[in-house]
Amino acid sequence: MINQLIQQLIDQAMEAALIEKEDEIYVRNQVMSLLHVTKFTVTGTLGEVNVEEIPEVLEQMVDYACGQGIIEDIFDEKEIFASKIMNCFIARPSTVNKLFFEKYQQSPKEATEYFYELSKNSNYIQMNRIRNNIEYKATTEYGELDITINLSKPEKDPKSIAREREAKQTAYPKCLLCVENEGYAGRSGHPARSNHRMIRVELLDQTWYLQYSPYVYYNEHCIVLSEEHRDMKINPDSFRRLLMFVDQFPHYFLGSNADLPIVGGSILSHDHYQGGNYEFAMAKAEDDWTFELAGFPAVQGSVVKWPMSVIRLRAKKSAMLMEAGSHILEKWKNYSDETVEIMAWTGETPHNTITPIARKRGEFFELDLVLRNNRTSNEHPLGIFHPHADVHHIKKENIGLIEVMGLAVLPARLKNELVEVENYILGREADVADYHLEWAEELKARYGADVSHGNVAAFVREEVGKKFLRVLEDAGVFKRNEAGRAGFERFIAAL
Template identity: 70%
Template sequence: MVYQVIQKLIDRGVEVQLIEPEDKIYARNQILALLGLTEFKPVEVGNTDMADIPDLLNQLVEYAISQHIIKDIFDEKEILASQIMNCLVTRPSAVNQTFYEKYRNSPAAATDYFYELSKNSNYIQMKRVQKNIEYKVCTEYGELDITINLSKPEKDPRSIELERAAVSTEYPKCLLCIENEGYAGRIGHPARANHRMIRVNLLEENWLLQFSPYVYYPEHCIVLSEKHIGMSISPTTFQRLLFFVAQFPHYFLGSNADLPIVGGSILSHEHYQGGHYTFAMAKAEADYRFNLVKFPAVDCSVVKWPMSVIRLRSQQFSPLVDVADHLLKEWRNYSDEALGIIANTGETCHNTITPIARKNGLFFELDLVLRNNRTSLVHPLGIFHPHADVHHIKKENIGLIEVMGLAVLPARLKEEMKEVENYILGESASVADYHAVWAEELKTRYQRDVTKANVEAVVREEVGKKYLKCLEDAAVFKRDEQGRKGFHRFIQSVM
């Protein structure tokens, strides 16, 4: 009975502190209106009969479909679910007030509050995130995180067709704009009625803190500009990142690079990503240290990592900005043709940096990952990009999250890896053509050692090795003798 589901949802909203008991009738009436109901029939709900919020939402959405209130189309279902949850979430001003009241006690208490609210409001799609396959792979660089992304549901053909036919609009301009807060959504643009953002001051500019709807790691947050301006790596970027971690020392914050191929998926809106998680790269030790005479207050090192990373450390973040600015300017114009590094082709710039800031005890740390986005006939997707031999595992950009040691791999691998496992075991298998060479190589190598009990672990580890190869491909200075000498040449050039 629909009334029982509504009551359960409201009771859950009170239990997880989305609303107060005094809000129950108001919230109920708002939900009734969305479902085309003009009355509510009191029902008994036992304490043991408390389903999760996402499950209750799905039941109400199915009811709406059965009553022809909405069509059985992905976007319409998402819009209604978001609107129902919006009845249980307070206004942005109240969320921000509570956040900063808790911040006065501790920054962690404030982010804990907002993270729980974002999960309980179903803005963070935890029910879907839990479908992801996650594991770790041990390497010489530490434990790399592997995620096979199963959280984003595939749209049905009708939804795709409607999206193609939908009238285009520039409101909101992109998925990150502030105008998404509370936006109902439409065909082709996600529902955001239950979306809330925290206002954050960065260098006297208005920025917004939110969480990713599909978190890839604990408290995976996004910090975005109030203005719809393009991505840019500059001294101001370094200042913002460090200023943020000074305010929230339990979080790291990093920026995707600002060029295609080596940048993230959204270059049209200035934003950063962070969270309460320590990646393998943050744990990586120094390969060797060096000193910059002009900047004695900063400890500099090259990090032992498959990509080319310089780490800066200081108890004050102002000197870090000065050094990072110096290195960025030098790298923008640096070429080493023997290693395929060319700074510019005509007016086109190829060199940039992926920066990551964190607080480590008393020290601020700023990691600068050197990037170059040149392409060639041999590597049309990028010279310093995953090469063709790993495209069957990952073909997409190596963005900020991947740089730090977390692979986000396509959903297709879930079933494809099972077929490879069957093939290695000598069982009937339908191996995708692009996995054929890899599968045969694994079968030959593990013929005597693999069993049904360990074949999944074997294939998962081999996928992790492919991801490591992706990172090695993306390094501008490889970790071989030639690459090490090249990195030394660059370090010498900036001293």
């Protein structure tokens, strides 16, 4: 059967345009070598067997390798082996880049579609795992928020965890985003990347690297990373790069996490951006009110109707937007208004920064500037403008770029925990986690009579959406109330 599996994988790879017919024998020999197979015959035809997709065939090959003692039945080893098999089917980076830019001459969209399909078909983007995520939309006054319960990252087995602890520490690659990950085999505690490719993109006379997130949260979820391993920094060059990128790829947005702890994303040690071919609720949100920016007559300014504090700038020339955005960033970094708890500094420690997002709409460039502050207090030790304690049972983690735009990435524990909440509301036997109990009692008291077995899941999902909306409201520096509106107007006036 291993010969059959090898042929199935080759045939699926040809159908997915990973390889050509002329590559068949070469690729077969490479895969046979990895599997320690010394002869090759296929009995019957593929039409007589169940032809599965690449991830399923690959999984069976990895199981075979474990059974034959080629690799140990340990998570990291299996990931490394699967990545090596798929690397046999992918061209070298120079060829991938050449093909990408040949297609780019036809259209930027055609180029990114090619690279996205390559990244999926090579199993670098593991779509079979991503399909495990629970995804739905929650309707709010600000539009439809995206809710994702993240089930795509499998839990590691105890052997893998133990091996990670024992593994010799190395600084190569320095982090998960470094360019040295391209083609890197992987090790205990560092993911397999043999089948990983990057596209070289010129931004401000520097080479940056376009790749896709291996666990995409939305369509064509990409990462654009610096060649140099350096800390993330929001400055005028950040705005220039974002706008330059969307000019090159006008069907994509590109944004950055903020550059301070608490309000930043998970990896602040490597300068990078995230983007993709997707329109979030924040991008669809309307203007709440507009303003003119002194000194920038060609730039249209508005405050967006969104639970977080967002300034949207529009202009036909990206240089104008960069200058206006830089002006706002410089003002905001030193802006305090104690009446709404905004303080820019504590001694030498800065608190104000921006989460920027760029996109292109027809002839106009847009730059969204989300105002952030990472100050803490005794009442809110994790952050004043961070999810507050009463929503931690749903979302406690930092609110990064993806959440800012309206997509909740929620922990896997909620899959089973929410079922217990549903059972509790229905009056069934339930094992509700302590941190959900107050919420579950409130929901049962308020809506119990109106909820049935047929609609309880939809009802709880809707309530989770409301919790995420609260998360975004907590993270907004100027609240959407009378005092917040007055505070926002004072800042705009200061510009």
